[in-house]
């Protein structure tokens with residue numbers, strides 16, 4: 001995928017696992033989010049009670065649903081799972097497999113995203129050449145226990161000043177504050193609870209898409 005298409009795909013990025021769906025089936029929540037207009041989906045089945053077999057079966061169902069909508073399907077952390085699921089890519093953190101190693105296993109044409117939470121982590125990421133960056137937590141979040149203190153839109157702006165890599169803000173983002181993240185230089189927003197905890201995930205996805213697109217279009 002070229003850089004321009006990747007920027008568009010990052011517009012409304014759902015990062016989700018079963019633990020963040022309020023007891024509803026993950027496939028149901030993802031299907032609703034796709035109808036509402038999410039543009040990328042990350043399968044983040046962390047600390048899951050599911051067996052590996054169940055995880056693979058669920059991942060395949062999610063991948064198929066994403067394909068029906070023409071939306072890239074990314075796997076969190078695990079390159080082995082990404083390969084098994086024929087995913088479009090992986091997202092790795094600073095403690096996970098480096099992008100260059102992930103690429104060796106995944107082969108060409110897959111997307112590799114990497115997390116950045118500090119200027120020092122940005123230095124590491126720029127050396128390791130991921131395809132896109134996830135910058136956060138922009139705002140306070142309860143969806144990731146080890147997320148650290150909010151970095152604000154200031155870190156998004158700083159990262160944008162140092163690189164033209166596609167980048168997405170993550171952490172505490174909702175329709176009300178999404179425009180500020182785009183204004184700071186992000187190509188899109190990544191969310192867990194704004195969609196996973198919403199009573200109507202389809203409407204929540206639509207509201208986020210409106211907020212992001214409205215700002216991208218200068219509305």
Ligand SMILES: Cc1ncc(COP(=O)(O)OP(=O)(O)O)c(N)n1
Pocket residue numbers: 013015042044046076077091092093094096113114115116133134135136144168170190
């Ligand atoms: C888009 C996006 N950005 C950041 C993260 C966080 O990744 P990581 O730091 O590896 O933390 P975990 O998600 O693995 O807990 C992400 N997953 N997606």
Ligand SMILES: Cc1nc(C(=O)O)sc1CCOP(=O)(O)O
Pocket residue numbers: 015115116117134135136137138140141142143144147170171172173190191192193194
């Ligand atoms: C998965 C994740 N990564 C983060 C980071 O800062 O790298 S914050 C986060 C959780 C985001 O969840 P919510 O949208 O519910 O705040």
Ligand SMILES: [Mg+2]
Pocket residue numbers: 076077091092093096
């Ligand atoms: Mg990780």
